[in-house]
Amino acid sequence: MQRTRVVSFEETRRKHGLTVLSVLAVLIIIMFIISVNTGYIRLTPLELLNTLFGKGTDKQELILFQFRLPRIVISILIGAALAVSGAVMQGVFRNDLADPGILGINAGAGLMVMLMVSFYPTTSAAPVYLLPVVAFVGAAFTAALIYSLAYKRHQGIAPIRLLLTGVAVAAGMSAAMIVLTLRLDPDKYQFVATWLAGSIWGTSWKFVLSLLPWIVILLPYVIYKARVMNVLNLGEQTATGLGAHVTREQFRLLAAAVGLAASSVAVSGGIGFVGLVGPHLARRLVGPKHQLMLPASALLGALLVITADTIGRRILQPSEIPTGIVVAVIGAPYFLYLLARTKS
Template sequence: MSKTTAISFDEVRRKRGFRVLAVIAVLIVAAFIISVNTGYIRLTPLELLHTLLGRGTDKQELILFDFRLPRIVISILIGAGLAVSGAVMQGVFRNDLADPGILGINAGAGLMVMLLISFYPATSAAPVFMLPLVAFVGAACTAAMIYALAYKRHQGISPIRLLLTGVAVAAGMSAAMIVLTLRLDPDKYQFVATWLAGSIWGTSWKFVLSLLPWILILLPYVIYKARVMNVLNLGDQTATGLGAAVTKEQFRLLGAAVGLAAASVAVSGGIGFVGLIGPHLARRLVGPKHQLMLPASALLGSLLVLTADTIGRWILQPSEIPTGIVVAVIGAPYFLYLLARTKS
């Protein structure tokens, strides 16, 4: 293949990738409109427009601005955060099965959030802006534990050993959470049960503000490191030969991935499989280069969580199914399919 042909092929692939991103963005807008109008009390498109323009009734403004919009924004943010976190972990570990939920990162973050909230008389009294930071501490400690247990000298980290270690650590963290619930009052027990089911429990604008800085800082940073991730995917020896500081870059990227997952978990509960499905679909749609794959993962993660949350609120009205359960119905079969295809 000539150099001109290679450049032409890359340009075609890039244009196709941008078209795919545009289509996913349009789907998110459509899901946003449907989600805004989903609930026990419906708003017609005209009522929705009037309310957005400030001409709705007090009841319509309460439903839209105080209940539905914060939850929709949080769904979009945590979907992007979890999906990009999974994409980074898959790239750094070179393991297609890596996901913050499967590897126990989410469970570690959730355990710390639960410990923080248990010190307050009511879950609403907990310092909202401290939740992502506390979750990050728990997630970082869990990630360090998994790395230490899965690493073997002269062998590194094999994909299956990493996966099994993560599953075991996640099970241990979940068991610790269940044991701690025995000492909780009924309100806090209900919160833990809701968290474990993966229900988006932080549904006010203060939770949006607590999550937003983590997404706005870490997401652009990871996308900025897309070229570095492309080099790391070539293998440690090749990356070192090309001048990359492999260990430093791996720890920086893992820190960003853990931060994204922890902040998302702090307001969303134990939603799994988003970090697994998003990157895999993105890779199929736009290719393996991280310049397009990371933004595609973020958009697909947002679309997945927003759609799952909308389905969960709609299917059994006026009751609702936790978002994590809807995502698990989609993600569990896909995970088993990927596990069956894994050769090592």
């Protein structure tokens, strides 16, 4: 009797979760269509279809394939990647405040970008193509530095130690950035500030290609590890008792999360909020089981960034609001609303 009830509860939750996932997917498609239509030159849905199947004018094809599509694809990819990366961080650290920034990814990338901009003579074309590389190197290097600083022989890695080390290193880098900020000339500062606020400016297929391998490999890998993450969530001792190789799994998951976040940050700048709020939203919509929660995070993150990017392009035409700002402005109120409504 008792048992059937438990099973049916699981079943309803799964069904509910699948409904949520499909609703999110439909919303992303709708947003996609709206986003393609948003911009200085508008394309009607019919023109869009025509252009997609190769029957549009040259101008329409240029706009769609060279400007809008890569940008939209990028925003979907980084949204998904950052949200899943945040979900992994929150799962491994078992801390609600964890996000990709915890391993210093934003700080590392930001510091490198700032260093480069402040020592590069002009903001000409060269650094724009170098920037993602530099940002990625900074992010990955910082994550590795934090991990090795927190590593202790015989004890491996304890989440709490990693967390505190991460906070400290990130604070140090922010301090260095403040010092650099003050001696930067205003034009360059404006450039760096826009970068830090998070804006999707890599709008060519080159960036999509550089992003794609990370996401195609790491996203399925993390979702495949969902069951391991469920076990890790029970606490280290329980997980060890259940036969999980805790340290090894933690390392693999964190490495995957760093790869996802660093490749996204390189293209988009500091859209950190997605990684914090995406997983929480997902958890509130589909429950804590990672099999559902991770895909839901990915979809939510993608939806959030594509929506934010569309709004950011729309409001102050022809200038743009950095996507990171819009993400926080639309994501935070919804999150606060959910927080006030649901029981923890």
